Amino acid sequence: MQYFIANWKQNFSLKEAQEWFSRFAPPSTKDQIIVATSHIHLGSITPSPQLSLAAQFVSPYDNGAHTGQIGAQQLRGLVDYCLVGHSETRKDLQETDQLVAQKVRLLQKANITPIVCLDLPYLESQIRVLLLELLEIKNLIFAYEPLSAIGTGQSESPQRANEIAFKITTLAHNRSLPILYGGSVDPFNVTDYLSQEYISGVLVGSASLDPEEFAKIIKPS
Ligand code: PEP
Numbered sequence: 001m002q003y004f005i006a007n008w009k010q011n012f013s014l015k016e017a018q019e020w021f022s023r024f025a026p027p028s029t030k031d032q033i034i035v036a037t038s039h040i041h042l043g044s045i046t047p048s049p050q051l052s053l054a055a056q057f058v059s060p061y062d063n064g065a066h067t068g069q070i071g072a073q074q075l076r077g078l079v080d081y082c083l084v085g086h087s088e089t090r091k092d093l094q095e096t097d098q099l100v101a102q103k104v105r106l107l108q109k110a111n112i113t114p115i116v117c118l119d120l121p122y123l124e125s126q127i128r129v130l131l132l133e134l135l136e137i138k139n140l141i142f143a144y145e146p147l148s149a150i151g152t153g154q155s156e157s158p159q160r161a162n163e164i165a166f167k168i169t170t171l172a173h174n175r176s177l178p179i180l181y182g183g184s185v186d187p188f189n190v191t192d193y194l195s196q197e198y199i200s201g202v203l204v205g206s207a208s209l210d211p212e213e214f215a216k217i218i219k220p221s
Contacts, residue, residue: 001030001031001032001178001200002031002032002194002200002201002219002221003031003032003034003141003178003180003200003201003202004026004031004032004033004034004201004202004204004214004217004218005033005034005035005036005054005081005115005143005180005182005201005202005203005204005208006033006034006035006036006204006208006214007036007056007083007086007182007203007204007205007208008035008036008037008038008056008208008209009056009088009205010038011038011209012037012038012041014040014041014044014045017037017041017045018044018045020211021045021047021048021211023211023212024211024214024215025211025215026050026051026214026215026218027215027218027219027220028220029050029218029219029220029221030221031201031218031219031221032052032201033050033051033052033218034051034052034053034054034080034081034115035047035051035052035053035054035208036053036054036055036056036081036083036115037053037054037055037056038056039055039056039057039070042055042075042078042079043078052079052080052081053078053079053080053081054079054080054081054082054083054115055070055075055078055079055081055082055083055112056082056083056086056089057070057082057083057089057093058070058071058072058075058082058084058103058106058107058112059071059072059103059106060099060102060103060106061102061106062106071106072103072106072107072109072110072112073106073110075107075110075112076110076111076112079112080112080113081112081113081114081115081141082103082107082112082113082114082115083115083117083143084100084103084104084107084114084115084116084117085097085100085116085117085118085126086117086145087117087119087145087147087150088150097122097125097126097129097130098129098133100116100126100129100130101129101130101132101133101134102133104116104130104133104134104140105133105134108139108140113139113140113141114140114141115140115141115142115143115180115203116130116140116141116142116143117142117143117144117145117182117203118142118143118144118145118168119144119145119146119147120146120147120164123144123164123167123168123171124171127168127171127172128171130172131172131173136173136174137172137173137174137177138174138177140177141177141178141179141180142168142172142177142178142179142180143179143180143181143182143203144161144164144165144168144179144180144181144182145181145182145183145203146161146164146183148183149182149183149184150182150183150184150205151184151205151206152183152184153184154184155183155184155185155186155189156181156183158181158189158192158193158195158196158199159196161181161193161196161199162196162197162198162199165179165181165196165198165199166197166198169198178200178201179198179199179200180199180200180201180202180203181193181196181199181201181202181203182202182203182204182205184206185202185203185204185207185217186207186213186217187207187213187216187217190202190217190219191219194219202217204217
C-alpha cells in the first residue's frame with residue numbers, strides 16, 4: 001500500500017475547499033489518498049470513498065480546560081489521520097518532541113493514525129523521545145521531510161531519502177512502519193521516490209493545492 005498525502009497548510013476557505021474536491025479526479029487506485037485540511041473544513045466536507053481526511057493539528061491534552069485547543073477525542077469520527085511534528089508546527093506553535101509524543105499517544109487512543117514528520121539533523125532525538133513515551137513505535141506513519149526541501153523546489157535525491165527512510169526503520173525498531181518522503185514532490189519526480197525500497201508514499205505541500213496537479217502525482221494501481 002502506498003500513501004499520497006496532500007498537505008494544504010493554511011489555505012482555502014470552505015468554498016474553495018469544496019471547489020478543490022469537485023475538480024479533483026484521481027486515477028483509480030487501491031492506494032491511500034489523504035487530504036490534510038484545516039479544522040474549519042472538517043465536518044463540512046464529505047470526501048469521496050476513495051479519500052480520507054487528516055487534521056493538521058491536535059492538542060497535546062485530554063479534553064478539559066484548554067481554550068483554543070482541539071483534542072484527539074474531538075477529531076474522532078472526523079478524520080482518520082493527523083499530522084504531527086511538521087517542521088512548521090514545530091516552529092510556529094512550539095511543538096516540541098515531548099509534545100509530539102504526547103499527541104501520538106492521544107491520537108492512537110482515539111483511533112486516529114498519527115503521521116509523524118521527522119527532519120534532519122533532529123531525527124535521532126525525535127525518535128528517541130517517541131520511544132521513551134510509547135515504549136514501542138507502532139500504528140503510525142513516519143514522513144521524512146528534510147527542511148532544505150520543503151517549499152523550495154529543491155527536492156532531496158531519492159537515493160538519499162531512501163537511506164534515511166531505512167535509518168528511520170532501524171532507529172524505530174520496526175521494519176513494517178510506512179515511511180513517506182516529503183519535500184518539493186511533483187508529478188515529474190514522484191515516481192523516483194515511489195520506486196525506492198523503503199519509501200511507501202509521499203507528503204505533498206505546494207503541488208497539492210492544485211487538484212489537477214495532485215491527481216497527476218497519484219499513480220493508478
Ligand atoms: C510540506 O510542507 O509538508 C511539504 C512537503 O511541502 P512542499 O511539497 O511544498 O515542499
